[in-house]
Amino acid sequence: MPDFSNCKKVYFEDLVLKVHSDVYEPAEDSFLLARHVPKFAEGDVLDMGTGSGIQALVAAGEESSVLGVDINRLAVENARFNAEQNGRECEFLEGDLFNELDDSQFDLIIFNPPYLPTGEGEKVAGAIDAAWNGGEGGREIIDRFLAGAPDFLKKGGVALTLASSLSGINETLAALKGKGMKPQVLEEISLFQEKLAVIAAKKQ
Numbered sequence: 001m002p003d004f005s006n007c008k009k010v011y012f013e014d015l016v017l018k019v020h021s022d023v024y025e026p027a028e029d030s031f032l033l034a035r036h037v038p039k040f041a042e043g044d045v046l047d048m049g050t051g052s053g054i055q056a057l058v059a060a061g062e063e064s065s066v067l068g069v070d071i072n073r074l075a076v077e078n079a080r081f082n083a084e085q086n087g088r089e090c091e092f093l094e095g096d097l098f099n100e101l102d103d104s105q106f107d108l109i110i111f112n113p114p115y116l117p118t119g120e121g122e123k124v125a126g127a128i129d130a131a132w133n134g135g136e137g138g139r140e141i142i143d144r145f146l147a148g149a150p151d152f153l154k155k156g157g158v159a160l161t162l163a164s165s166l167s168g169i170n171e172t173l174a175a176l177k178g179k180g181m182k183p184q185v186l187e188e189i190s191l192f193q194e195k196l197a198v199i200a201a202k203k204q
Contacts, residue, residue, distance in 0.1 A: 002074065006082045008165045010052070017052050017082050022073045024051040024131035026072045030192055033112050034058045036186050036198050040158050043067075043107030048145065050092060051131060053079030055110045057138045061090040064108075068092045069100070072127040097141075098148045115167040121148040138167025146175045154204040176201040 011035060019025045026034075027089050034054055040060035050068030056079060060066045066169050068090055070076050076092045083090045084119040093100055114131055115138050142163075149159045159181065163169040169185075176183040176199070183201035190196075 045104040048111040053082045066090040082177045115164045
């Protein structure tokens with residue numbers, strides 16, 4: 001396992017996270033989403049694209065069993081390190097969205113997606129590209145997630161996700177409705193050149 005002890009520290013409430021330079025560093029979008037996680041964190045929880053593990057660690061508790069998934073192997077190891085350092089019980093798995101999950105179902109699925117519109121010449125080297133590269137229109141990973149998420153939610157389960165005006169908040173709401181989900185915007189903030197929204201969508 002890489003040595004994460006000298007990595008940059010990021011603080012959120014009672015958590016102290018060490019974040020490797022090749023792993024997405026939690027920022028305003030992460031903190032916005034994390035503030036809403038405790039409202040829904042019961043039962044079986046999936047943190048998709050776990051990164052440093054911030055959402056998984058916020059969700060972890062006596063009432064929940066948490067699995068974090070990330071396509072970046074280093075992120076999986078980083079999240080595991082942060083869980084151990086913060087005394088939170090979580091499991092972590094390397095995988096591309098739902099590909100490694102078989103027929104598992106969850107009460108809550110959390111996803112802070114890569115949503116930046118990214119052309120071929122805007123990609124960065126290394127695995128961290130996956131943390132923000134949303135493809136040409138910013139929705140490549142979002143739409144793949146939305147297509148699969150309902151199948152991995154229990155009836156009455158909730159998908160809790162972040163949406164950006166850069167890649168379409170209304171488009172995400174429409175896609176969730178199209179999958180038979182009942183979405184609502186929990187909070188919306190303006191940030192620099194974009195608007196961010198936290199969306200909770202319940203499976204009927």
